Amino acid sequence: MIHFLNVSKIYDHQTALRNITFSVEKGEMAFVTGPSGAGKSTLLKIIYLSEKPDEGSVTIADWELSKLKESSIPFLRRNIGVVFQDFRLLDNRNVFDNIAMALRIRGMTEYAVKENVMEVLKVVNLRHKADSFPKTLSGGEQQRVVIARAIVGEPTVLLADEPTGNLDPDTAAGITRMFKDINAKGTTVLVATHNRELYRNTGRRIIKIDNGTIVGEEKG
Amino acid sequence: MYLTYSSRLAVQSIWREKWINLLSVLTIAAGLFMIMLTFFSVYNIDLATKKLPEKFSMMLYLNDGLSEQDRANIISALKKNSAVERVKFISKDKALEELKGVLKNADYVLEGINENPLPASIEIKLRQESVSIANVKKLATDIKKIKGVDEVEYGEQFLNSIHSIKAGAQTLGLLLISIMSTGVVFVCYSTVKIMFYRRKEEIETFKLLGATRAFIRAPFVIEGGIIGTCGGLVCLLGTLAFYYALFNKLAVTMPVFKIIVFPSEIFVALPVAGLVLGISGAVIALGRIRFS
Numbered sequence: 001m002i003h004f005l006n007v008s009k010i011y012d013h014q015t016a017l018r019n020i021t022f023s024v025e026k027g028e029m030a031f032v033t034g035p036s037g038a039g040k041s042t043l044l045k046i047i048y049l050s051e052k053p054d055e056g057s058v059t060i061a062d063w064e065l066s067k068l069k070e071s072s073i074p075f076l077r078r079n080i081g082v083v084f085q086d087f088r089l090l091d092n093r094n095v096f097d098n099i100a101m102a103l104r105i106r107g108m109t110e111y112a113v114k115e116n117v118m119e120v121l122k123v124v125n126l127r128h129k130a131d132s133f134p135k136t137l138s139g140g141e142q143q144r145v146v147i148a149r150a151i152v153g154e155p156t157v158l159l160a161d162e163p164t165g166n167l168d169p170d171t172a173a174g175i176t177r178m179f180k181d182i183n184a185k186g187t188t189v190l191v192a193t194h195n196r197e198l199y200r201n202t203g204r205r206i207i208k209i210d211n212g213t214i215v216g217e218e219k220g
Numbered sequence: 221m222y223l224t225y226s227s228r229l230a231v232q233s234i235w236r237e238k239w240i241n242l243l244s245v246l247t248i249a250a251g252l253f254m255i256m257l258t259f260f261s262v263y264n265i266d267l268a269t270k271k272l273p274e275k276f277s278m279m280l281y282l283n284d285g286l287s288e289q290d291r292a293n294i295i296s297a298l299k300k301n302s303a304v305e306r307v308k309f310i311s312k313d314k315a316l317e318e319l320k321g322v323l324k325n326a327d328y329v330l331e332g333i334n335e336n337p338l339p340a341s342i343e344i345k346l347r348q349e350s351v352s353i354a355n356v357k358k359l360a361t362d363i364k365k366i367k368g369v370d371e372v373e374y375g376e377q378f379l380n381s382i383h384s385i386k387a388g389a390q391t392l393g394l395l396l397i398s399i400m401s402t403g404v405v406f407v408c409y410s411t412v413k414i415m416f417y418r419r420k421e422e423i424e425t426f427k428l429l430g431a432t433r434a435f436i437r438a439p440f441v442i443e444g445g446i447i448g449t450c451g452g453l454v455c456l457l458g459t460l461a462f463y464y465a466l467f468n469k470l471a472v473t474m475p476v477f478k479i480i481v482f483p484s485e486i487f488v489a490l491p492v493a494g495l496v497l498g499i500s501g502a503v504i505a506l507g508r509i510r511f512s
Contacts, residue, residue, distance in 0.1 A: 048428065049511065071433070073511040078430035088425045092236075104225050105431040149429075 001026040001157060001188045002047060007056035009042055009212075016042040018212040020056070024190055026156075029183040031199040032192040034209040040192035041085065043209070044159050047190070048080050049073050061156055078106060081150030081187075083160035087142055089134040089149075095121070096130040099149045106153065120152045124178065140171035147175070151182055158182055160191045164198055172198060226438035233415055233443055241447055244411040248451025248498070251404040252490055253458050255397050262393035264480055269386040270348075278344040278356070278374040280363060286340070290368045297366055298344060303359055306345040312336050339370060353383055401497060404451070408444050408501025416440060416505060433509045441502045448498015452491035459486060 002024040009017040017039045024030050032040050045051040046058055049065065058065045063076050089098050096117055103113045121127040124144040134142055143163060150158055160179065164172035176198055183189045191198065199206050208216040234241050280298075282291065291309070298307050310318070315338040323329065346356070356379060360372045416423070426436055463482055471477040 050428065070511055074427070074430045074432045076430075077428065082428060084428075088421075088428070090422055090425065101426070102429045105426060105429055105435050107222050110224075153430075 001028070001061055002190065003057075003059040004043075004046075005057045005059075007046065007053045007058060009039075009046065009051060010054050015212050017046075017053070020209075020212075020214055022207055022214060022217075024188060026188055027183070027186050028205070029179065029189040029202075030191070030205040030207060031202075032190065032207045032209055033194060033196075033199065034215075035194060038194075038209045039212040040194075040209060041161055042212075044082075044161050044190070044192050047157070047159055048077060048082050074105075078153055079156045081153065081155035081158045083143070083146050083150050083158070083163050085161040085165065087134075087146050089142060089145060091134055094131050094133050095126060095137070095145050098134065098145060099152050102149050102153050116152055117148075120148045123151075123181075124148045140167050140174070143167060143171075143175060144178075147178060151187070154187075156188060158187050158189045160189070160193075162193055162195075163191060164193065164195050169197060176202070222435060222438060226435070227442055229439035230442035230446060233419070233439065234446060237415060237418070240414065241411065244407055244447050245450045245454055247407045248404050248448060248494060249454035249458065251400050251407065252452055252455035252494060252497075253462075255400045255404075255493070256455065256459055256486055256490060257462075258393050258396045258400070260482070260486070262389050263483055265389040266386060267481055268479075269382050276346060276375070276379070278346065278360065278363075278372060280342040280344065280369050281339045281371040281373070282341060283368050283370045284339060286368045291340070294366055294368055295342065298342065298363070301359070301362075303346055303355060304344055305347045308343040308345075310341045310343060312338055312340045315339070315341060353379055401493075404448075404494075404497045405501040405504065408448055408498045409505045410501075411447060412440050412444050412502040412505040415443060427509075427511055436509055437503075437506050440506055441499055444498040444500075444502025444505075445495050446498070448494040448496070448501070449491050450494070451498070452494025455494070456487060456490045459490060 004020050004022050007017055007020040008015065020039075020043065032043060034040055042051060046053050046065075047060060049068075053065075060076065061079060063072075068076065090101070093101070099117045099120060100113045103116055108116070118127065118130070121130055124147055126141060126144055126148065129137060129141060129145075134145065137145065147160075147163070150160075158179070163175055163179075167175065172195065179189050179191060180202075193199070203219060206218050207214060208218070280294075282294070295307055295309060298304050313336065316336050319338065320330070346359075356374055357376075360374055363369055363372050423436055466477060466480065467482070471480075
């Protein structure tokens, strides 16, 4: 599903990723881990086409990114759900509208939007917060809204960048369970985190990255 | 579906930034009002210059001692010319009679003149569409070549003046309308650009969620269109006030204003012009949207 081949990314003479090669198979759930500044976020950004690699090739669901026309980028992004590190929730819109946005850009009818959003709010257990605004929610609730927005369009790949950054251990465990459930339905999940608790005893593959290079792989 | 949602976003955005949008609407209205005034002036100048050639005629002075046959030949040749509408022969006697009529009590100037000094002449009335400088000059040259024609007079200075005024008004009008239109487009451009920068983060999120260029652009284009149209409608109100003042107030006290014509198309054209200029400004402001 996700294939990196000799991928490098350099920012202003600073190497963020160096000669990275790895694959995540369809339906797999894997973790990318490493210290802050190791290159985890850059790796995810390349997958959701926010950044372009300087070298190497990246293939997502048979789409070779370097050969992708710019006008096709939105359509690939609709197949990738992203849980952003900084949430990217719109403060002037309520929970419902924040999630609905992912469906409205697809041109879905308002009736279908409402049905899908209420369904996904049930999954993340936030139905009672549909009319609330992001700033009135706790960190954990905001994170669940972001997850709901990422999965509402039923993407084939779900990416999560430090999804438990500022959450307490119980909430973090709940989020991890949520990812497992999403993965169990067939979605490929790739989580970037430096939080060991998140992948410990999961039995999932862990890709270790440091200083822009893959330094090892192991089972969680 | 896209359009409904985009329209809703556009209306929300206009309401959220109502003061800056109101300012833009008023600026656009002022710009469109200037455009309307310029168009109105050029239209009336054009109309006035079109009416003047109705009074335009050419005078042909014939040689003395011309035979009846030669005169008939000249009149026949003139009538065959497609630019000529009407031909009127004025004999020497008739010319003198007319002169006396003009002089009235001052006819003593003719005392002592035994012989009629005035030549026989032909007055030509041209078709309105033929009264252009080039046509009249060519016709005058052609007529001068006809045997028996001594002189041709057609008020060259008068004709040149009319055409200069018309051409000058049209050029100046076009220039002013172009400048004003660019100004209106620039106001719409700036307004949409400000909105775009204020919603930059939101747009970035839209992009990352898979929004297409059309989806991102649509609310801004609609916003530009609404602002432009509102500017056009406000200008329309101003124009109606101007129309009322011109015809119901000024024309009553100063009859000279009665000859002014107000083309009713302006009332429809203003909101349409606002819409087109508003959309143009928005499209230019958005430019090319990049995804990576």
